[in-house]
Each structure stands twice: as C-alpha cells, then as structure tokens.
Amino acid sequence: MTITEILSYGFIQRALVAGSLIAVLCAVLGVFLVLRRLSLIGDGLAHVTFGSVAIALFLRINPAVVTVAAIPLVLLSSFGILKLTDKARIYGDAAIGIVSSLGIACGVLLASVAGGFNIDLFSYLFGNILAIGTGDLVLALVLFAVVLLAVFFFYYDLVAITFDEELARSSGIRTKTINTVLVLLTALTVVLAMKLVGIMLISALLILPAVTALQVAASFRATILVAALLAVGSVVVGIFGSFILNLPTGASIVMVNFVVFMLVFSGKKLRQAR
Amino acid sequence: MSLELVATSELCSSYNGAEVLHEVSFRVQQGDYLGIVGPNGSGKSTLVKTLLGLNRPTHGTVTLFGLPQDQFGDWQKIGYLPQRLKFFNPNFPATVEELVRLGLLAGKGFPKRRAKGDDAAVEETLAIMGITDIRKRLIGELSGGQQQRALLARAIVGKPELLIMDEPTTALDPETRERFYELLQLLNRERNTTVILVTHDTWSIGKYATRFLYIDKRVVFDGTFDQFCQSEEMTGFFGEHAQHIICHRH
Numbered sequence: 001m002t003i004t005e006i007l008s009y010g011f012i013q014r015a016l017v018a019g020s021l022i023a024v025l026c027a028v029l030g031v032f033l034v035l036r037r038l039s040l041i042g043d044g045l046a047h048v049t050f051g052s053v054a055i056a057l058f059l060r061i062n063p064a065v066v067t068v069a070a071i072p073l074v075l076l077s078s079f080g081i082l083k084l085t086d087k088a089r090i091y092g093d094a095a096i097g098i099v100s101s102l103g104i105a106c107g108v109l110l111a112s113v114a115g116g117f118n119i120d121l122f123s124y125l126f127g128n129i130l131a132i133g134t135g136d137l138v139l140a141l142v143l144f145a146v147v148l149l150a151v152f153f154f155y156y157d158l159v160a161i162t163f164d165e166e167l168a169r170s171s172g173i174r175t176k177t178i179n180t181v182l183v184l185l186t187a188l189t190v191v192l193a194m195k196l197v198g199i200m201l202i203s204a205l206l207i208l209p210a211v212t213a214l215q216v217a218a219s220f221r222a223t224i225l226v227a228a229l230l231a232v233g234s235v236v237v238g239i240f241g242s243f244i245l246n247l248p249t250g251a252s253i254v255m256v257n258f259v260v261f262m263l264v265f266s267g268k269k270l271r272q273a274r
Numbered sequence: 275m276s277l278e279l280v281a282t283s284e285l286c287s288s289y290n291g292a293e294v295l296h297e298v299s300f301r302v303q304q305g306d307y308l309g310i311v312g313p314n315g316s317g318k319s320t321l322v323k324t325l326l327g328l329n330r331p332t333h334g335t336v337t338l339f340g341l342p343q344d345q346f347g348d349w350q351k352i353g354y355l356p357q358r359l360k361f362f363n364p365n366f367p368a369t370v371e372e373l374v375r376l377g378l379l380a381g382k383g384f385p386k387r388r389a390k391g392d393d394a395a396v397e398e399t400l401a402i403m404g405i406t407d408i409r410k411r412l413i414g415e416l417s418g419g420q421q422q423r424a425l426l427a428r429a430i431v432g433k434p435e436l437l438i439m440d441e442p443t444t445a446l447d448p449e450t451r452e453r454f455y456e457l458l459q460l461l462n463r464e465r466n467t468t469v470i471l472v473t474h475d476t477w478s479i480g481k482y483a484t485r486f487l488y489i490d491k492r493v494v495f496d497g498t499f500d501q502f503c504q505s506e507e508m509t510g511f512f513g514e515h516a517q518h519i520i521c522h523r524h
Contacts, residue, residue, distance in 0.1 A: 220367050
C-alpha cells in the first residue's frame with residue numbers, strides 16, 4: 001500500500017492532524033515540565049483522568065463526551081497537586097503520587113461498584129488515535145490554539161520560573177499564577193492526549209521529545225522548536241508504521257520517540273568522545 | 275538629601291521555630307555600598323530574602339524606596355543575585371543572552387514582550403561584563419566565573435537603583451573575585467547603583483564597601499570598616515586578636 005493510499009483514509013487524516021497538534025502541545029509543555037522536574041505530573045494527571053472518566057461513565061454521561069466531562073475534575077486535581085505542594089509542604093513528586101493513586105483507586109472502585117460499563121473503561125488506558133472523530137479533532141484544534149496562545153503570552157514568565165522560581169519572584173513575577181497556568185495547560189493537554197496514546201503512555205509524549213531536544217539544544221527557543229518537530233515527526237512515523245505493520249498506534253508512537261531519543265543521545269556521546 | 279532605599283525596623287524572623295533574626299534595624303541610602311557580614315547561621319541570607327519579600331518576617335517592617343515592602347511593585351529598581359540558584363540546572367538550555375534578557379522582565383506588564391531598547395540594554399550589559407563573545411553559549415557550558423558574570427549581567431541589565439547580592443563570589447577564584455568586586459565598584463561609582471553585598475569575604479568588604487554591617491541574628495555593628503577596626507565594643511565582642519586579624523588583612 002502506498003503512502004497516498006494510506007493518506008486517503010479519513011481516519012488516518014484525522015489521526016495525523018490531531019496527533020500532530022497534541023504532539024506539539026505535549027512537546028512545548030514538556031520542555032518546561034522536564035526542566036522543572038515535574039515530568040511525572042503528566043502521568044499523575046493521566047491517572048486522575050482515568051478516575052474522572054470512570055465517574056463520568058458511572059453518572060451515565062454520553063461516552064462521546066466523556067473526555068470533555070472529565071476536564072473539570074482533572075483541572076481540580078491539578079489544583080490539588082499545587083495546593084498539596086504549597087500549603088501542606090509536601091514535595092511535588094509525593095503530591096503527584098497521592099493525587100495519581102487516588103485517581104486510579106476511584107476508577108477501579110467505580111468500575112467495580114457499577115459492575116462494568118457499556119464501554120470498556122480500560123480501553124482508555126491505551127487509547128486509540130485511529131478512532132478519533134471530527135468532534136475530537138475540533139476539540140484538539142481549540143485546545144491547540146488555547147495552549148499555544150497561553151504559552152506565547154506567558155513565555156518569558158514561564159522561562160523565568162523554569163530557570164529559578166525564587167529569582168523570578170524577586171523580579172516581581174507572580175510565580176503562583178504562572179505555576180497554575182502551567183499545570184492547568186498540562187491538565188487540559190493530558191485529557192485530550194488520552195485518546196491519542198492512552199493514559200499509560202501520555203507521560204512519554206510529555207517527556208521524550210523534550211529530553212531528546214535538550215540533548216542538542218542551542219538555546220531555549222531552539223529546544224522548544226526541536227522538541228515540537230521531533231514530536232510531530234514521531235507521531236507521523238508512528239501512525240504510518242503502525243498502520244503498515246498492524247501494530248498498536250499509541251505504543252508505536254512512543255517507541256519511535258524512544259528510538260529517536262536513543263539515536264540523538266548516542267550521536268551526542270559519540271561526538272563528545274571524538 | 276539622598277533617598278532612603280531600604281529601611282528595616284525591629285525585623286524578626288524565625289525558621290522552624292528558632293529565631294533567625296532579632297530586632298534588626300538598619301537603613302540604606304542611595305549610593306551606599308553596604309557590606310553585610312557575620313558568621314554562618316547569623317541570618318544574613320534570611321535578611322536578604324526578607325528584604326526581597328521571599329521570606330515573611332514574624333515581626334517588624336521593611337520599607338523599600340519609601341514604601342512598605344508589601345506595597346512595593348517597582349521590582350525593576352532592584353537587581354538580585356542570589357548565593358546559589360536553588361534549583362540551578364547546569365543543563366538549562368538558555369544562552370547567556372537569553373539569561374541576561376530575563377533581567378528585563380521586572381519592568382514589563384502583561385504580556386511580557388520584547389520592547390524597543392531591550393536589545394541595546396542587553397548589548398551594553400554584555401559589553402560591561404565582558405561576556406559579549408560568549409553570548410550564544412549555553413550557561414551550563416561556562417566556568418563558574420563566567421556563569422556568575424552572566425548572572426550579574428541579568429541582575430543589572432535593567433539598570434536597577436539597588437543591587438542586592440548574597441555571597442556572589444563563593445565559587446570564584448581569587449582573581450575572578452577581584453575583577454567581580456571591581457565591577458561592582460564601577461557600578462556603584464559610575465551609575466550610583468546602591469549595593470548591598472552579603473559576604474564572608476571581610477577583606478573585600480573592608481576594601482570596597484563604604485559601610486559595614488555585622489550581624490549575628492541581631493545587628494552587632496553598623497558603621498565604616500575603619501570604625502569597626504577602632505571600635506572598643508567590637509574588640510570586646512571579637513577579642514583583640516580576632517579583630518586585629520580581620521583589620522590587619524585590610
């Protein structure tokens with residue numbers, strides 16, 4: 001089958017567009033999260049998304065809008081992580097762990113109480129990008145615009161708090177507000193990325209392109225640009241590869257990301273050894 | 275009459291229940307070069323953080339540029355160079371130029387964007403600090419001295435009226451440290467930048483600072499270095515031998 005033939009399928013077109021949009025968002029936010037040592041927040045919020053989806057299904061919300069229905073609870077949980085870190089003086093990783101396990105526990109308990117749902121809750125664990133509908137595509141476009149605009153407007157504040165939060169505060173930057181913006185944007189992106197690679201693999205999209213770009217970064221702006229390009233490339237190769245080889249798409253995208261990371265990392269080490 | 279940039283009154287601060295600062299009162303006038311010294315754990319860094327609003331006092335007040343600290347908003351008037359960056363990541367992918375540009379954020383409203391004059395300010399500061407040739411290099415690739423100059427450039431690029439530094443020369447070799455102090459003196463004399471410098475380096479403070487504040491949770495001494503060396507009260511505090519060693523190095 002030729003590339004043109006593969007591209008003629010509507011579901012492939014939607015997967016490529018939505019996948020690329022979400023990949024860019026994950027990569028851009030991932031650079032800030034990785035440098036702030038908040039990489040696992042994606043994982044934590046993904047687990048909360050699992051619980052939120054379970055609640056939405058338990059309340060018999062239409063499965064078609066389950067993703068949207070999960071958003072408020074995930075946003076609330078992201079606030080919870082910030083508050084636990086700030087007010088209860090719990091380390092960020094521990095706060096993420098608490099909220100994350102609570103999300104999973106809610107999901108499993110509700111699934112058990114409901115005696116199973118009409119749709120398979122556990123299908124959200126691994127996602128299905130090829131099942132993305134027009135509604136999901138529109139949602140991805142809206143989210144893409146919102147997140148990129150927010151990053152554009154808060155770019156310098158985000159860079160400042162990522163470099164050093166205390167130094168940023170001494171410059172009059174409202175670090176709590178900027179932290180909240182970053183976590184909220186991450187929460188929104190995670191909910192949407194759930195359909196792409198599934199809950200289990202979301203953190204790979206947030207972490208791998210950023211970490212790969214950091215190996216070859218020449219500046220902060222370049223890091224963000226390289227991360228976004230690598231992420232889109234991995235999504236495109238992953239979708240085509242999985243289609244041709246009949247493999248799960250989400251996992252294929254993650255594997256392509258990992259292979260790219262290994263290639264870049266090895267290349268850097270070889271260059272340094274010379 | 276010179277402007278009073280900083281004033282503290284009976285400032286107290288605690289950490290984990292233990293008092294770190296006890297009724298610290300002092301004033302800094304425009305053009306001052308104030309050296310703050312004291313033993314480890316004497317509350318020097320806590321004092322600096324309290325001045326900047328990074329630490330909340332348990333008692334007392336801080337006034338910045340005539341305003342209570344919690345009402346002060348002209349942060350572009352203050353440049354800050356911390357002892358060491360709390361979460362400094364040597365792999366942070368910013369170039370020297372990008373780092374210096376962050377120092378211009380304080381004076382900007384929302385959304386913060388590049389303004390006319392930013393490029394010229396960055397150019398001028400890179401030249402003053404002698405780091406124009408490394409502007410495109412990542413900060414993680416630089417030596418300790420170069421990093422510190424880049425961080426000082428970040429602190430002064432907005433032409434602050436007050437520069438607050440917390441042991442900025444700890445990681446520097448003696449030659450680089452000397453050049454660093456000469457730069458500060460230049461800023462103090464030529465730009466009339468007021469300097470508050472926390473240091474262990476009593477010798478340098480004596481050589482460059484116009485005022486000397488010795489704290490040990492409370493203000494032990496506030497005056498010039500010469501006054502310190504001649505103070506009988508300080509002889510009583512340090513002992514003749516220790517005071518002689520400090521002043522002899524000067």
